[in-house]
Amino acid sequence: xxxxxxxxxxxxxxxxxxxxxxxxxxxxxxxxxxxxxxxxxxxxxxxxxxxxxxxxxxxxxxxxxxxxxxxxxxxxxxxxxxxxxxxxxxxxxxxxxxxxxxxxxxxxxxxxxxxxxxxxxxxxxxxxxxxxxxxxxxxxxxxxxxxxxxxxxxxxxxxxxxxxxxxxxxxxxxxxxxxxxxxxxxxxxxxxxxxxxxxxxxxxxxxxxxxxxxxxxxxxxxxxxxxxxxxxxxx
Numbered sequence: 056x057x058x059x060x061x062x063x064x065x066x067x068x069x070x071x072x073x074x075x076x077x078x079x080x081x082x083x084x085x086x087x088x089x090x091x092x093x094x095x096x097x098x099x100x101x102x103x104x105x106x107x108x109x110x111x112x113x114x115x116x117x118x119x120x121x122x123x124x125x126x127x128x129x130x131x132x133x134x135x136x137x138x139x140x141x142x143x144x145x146x147x148x149x150x151x152x153x154x155x156x157x158x159x160x161x162x163x164x165x166x167x168x169x170x171x172x173x174x175x176x177x178x179x180x181x182x183x184x185x186x187x188x189x190x191x192x193x194x195x196x197x198x199x200x201x202x203x204x205x206x207x208x209x210x211x212x213x214x215x216x217x218x219x220x221x222x223x224x225x226x227x228x229x230x231x232x233x234x235x236x237x238x239x240x241x242x243x244x245x246x247x248x249x250x251x252x253x254x255x256x257x258x259x260x261x262x263x264x265x266x267x268x269x270x271x272x273x274x275x276x277x278x279x280x281x282x283x284x285x286x287x288x289x290x
Contacts, residue, residue: 130210132188137234138169140205142185146176155214156202162221163204168233175201177249178275206230241285249279 132140141163143156163170173181185203188210204211206229211217220226240246251257252274259271259278274280 130188131208132205132210133208135171135205135208137207138171139163139207139230139233140171140173141202142173142175142181142204143202144176145174152201159202159204159214159217162217162226163230164236166227166230167236168230169236172248174248177247177277177279180275207233241282244282244285246285248282248285249277250282252278252280 147153175181254273255261255271257278
């Protein structure tokens with residue numbers, strides 16, 4: 056027995072077809088161009104937030120920047136802007152130190168500029184002076200080695216730094232503009248930069264009727280004073 060199919064009363068409403076404003080496919084490119092400004096405007100209205108990874112990298116970069124130590128301050132000698140200052144020793148007790156000091160002085164003398172050579176073996180006050188100058192440097196806790204060079208009042212370094220600058224040609228640029236040294240040897244001290252103290256005649260002692268013998272305050276422990284007219288000591 057066959058069942059009869061009943062007719063449904065529901066009506067199917069056909070959805071209206073989208074209106075296509077283009078008369079042909081040649082106008083599709085024009086429609087796409089019209090949609091691009093709208094898409095750009097919508098992207099400006101709702102900016103995307105940075106990703107978690109991007110924010111994490113930014114925080115790490117900031118922490119790394121803040122954790123870096125500040126660059127050390129430049130070490131300078133006041134009043135030595137127009138000369139080269141060399142702290143060295145003329146003693147041959149430590150052969151390597153003596154040879155390094157001799158090599159640095161020889162390199163600097165080739166430029167024929169004004170050099171103030173301060174021999175620590177002639178005056179122990181130069182040792183205290185050098186320690187005071189290097190007190191703020193990273194080398195303050197390390198063993199003090201010689202020689203130490205200052206050009207134009209600015210600290211350059213020791214024998215390795217001077218040799219490296221000389222080989223690269225940078226040392227010549229550092230000494231440019233400095234006054235030229237006077238030719239010949241000082242007639243007062245023979246080039247040793249020290250003369251006997253006139254007050255104590257080099258004994259570092261003088262006699263006073265009130266206090267007896269006292270230490271001379273005008274000279275160093277060796278009874279010497281700086282020569283006021285010479286430029287450098289002999290090698």
